[in-house]
Amino acid sequence: MLNKTILTKVARVCLILDNPLRDIDGIILLASELAINNVEVFVVPMYDQSFDVVALMPDLIVSNCARSDNYEQLSRYKMMGIKVAILDTEGTPSVGPDEFSLKVKKLNYEKIIDLYCFWGVDQYEAFKRNSVLPKNTLALTGCPRFDFCSHNLKKTLPETKIQKDFILINTRFPSINPRFTTGIDEERQGIIDAGYTAEWADLYLTDCQNSYEKFIEVIEKLAIKFTNQIFVIRPHTFENSKGYDSLLKFDNIHVQQEGTSIEWTNAATLLIHQNCTTSVEAVLLNKEVISLEWFNTKIMKGEGSPSSISFQPKNQKDLEKLLSDIISNKPLNTNNKLFKIRNDLIKAQYLSNDGNSTKRVTEAIINVLSSKSIPKFSLLPHFSTRSKLLFSLKKILGYKLYHFLKRVVQGSKHDMRIKAKLFNLKHVNSIISRIDLAVPGQRNVNICYASKNDMSNKRLSSGNVIKISLK
DSSP states (O other): OOOOOOOSSOEEEEEEEOOHHHHHHHHHHHHHHHHTTTEEEEEEEGGGHHHHHHHHOOSEEEESOOOGGGHHHHHHHHHTTOEEEEEOSSOSOTTOHHHHHHHHHHTTOTTTOSEEEESSHHHHHHHHHTTOSOGGGEEEOOOGGGGGGSHHHHTTOOOOSSOSSEEEEEOOOTTTSBSSSSOHHHHHHHHHHTTOOHHHHHHHHHHHHHHHHHHHHHHHHHHHHOTTSEEEEEOOTTBOGGGGGGGGGSTTEEEOOOSOHHHHHHHSSEEEESSOTHHHHHHHTTOEEEEOOTTOOHHHHOSSOGGGGSBOOSSHHHHHHHHHHHHTTOOOOOOHHHHHHHHHHHHHHHOOSSSOHHHHHHHHHHHHHHSOOOOOOOSOOOOOHHHHHHHHHHHHHHHHHHHHHHHHHHTHHHHHHHHHTOOOHHHHHHHHHHHHHHSTTSOOEEEEEOOGGGOSSGGGOOSOOEEEEEO
16 A cells, blocks of 8 residues: 655655666656655756756755765765665666675665665565665665556557567677777776676676677577568667677668667567566566577676576577567467566566556655655765865866866767766657556646756756656
């Protein structure tokens, strides 16, 4: 039973949007639900948050993760009197729930985080079991973006450019085919900074490189074998799509990196993957799933691998036999054991396919907003000298001048990173319109760019924040 706490006055909440390709539908769905519950919502691009959150001074910020690389940033928000909630956009880390929970525990977030929303039961129980955060800050909610896999919202998904009879191939090689970093060396350092050993990072990257090359070889053979079948490759949102340009020599292969993975999976005949959690989305959408297991490795799979919910051909010949059956409309042998494995994994990692994750997150946020004000975080963490300098520079220079100077130093790389994570008013309006088809009359909201009147410090405004509020 969902709580029915009602806000007696308008509250202000910032939602951090990490990657529009993956997260925008779920974030806008949550924003609209919060708005009809008396909340002014500001959707903030990931790379603009250090300016816009400080400029907006909301009552609460919903961050996309609690990791080592944003500990200082979330600490600063808390010191300013802003409540901090976590709605992780990568809620099923491959290291397993206990190992992940202990990594978060080592960061000492217990005095900073007011609310942590969990995708599934396993991670929620691990946080409780390992006393990572106070129990009253933990909420088992599910993730809003997966509400679009439920019956009610699935019908609102937009059509893809290729509308039918295609086989979707989702790739997952951002570490050796990166979109937002300078290359493998930077990715390697990022893995080490996340708490892994250099030896583990090297083994992982080697396995990824070998698998990436084999993956491309498999796709080439499929394109040659099934000349009349369309294949759509959708690179991971953090991958560089140009890494698959060599496959465009085949007329029946398309590379698409736009729209959400749920949109493409919903339109596909089936999904082929390796270690990709979009396979769970496929199951939620009643699509069949094939995992390329014969060249998978233990270090790449990690714990809680989605391989178990997939058909697992033993070699290229087995894969081609499976595809032949599917193309010929022969039913696959989806037995009771596989159904149970799928249902158990959904509960463990995604909670449910009931379409109510957004409502559960909304209620959890409203409960925190309604609670008595929490004093500012008075125990100053040890901020690095670099962090202190950057924070001061941003406040002194303001958004425009700071980014002008970064552009001079970094050139096109800076613009590429910023622009790749931006979104616009037209896109947000289209999502709200689609939501209204499923829940008519309940999305009576205003959508606009946040104005300088919304800001307590106008010089820090990026101009990229979208405001969603009740009419």
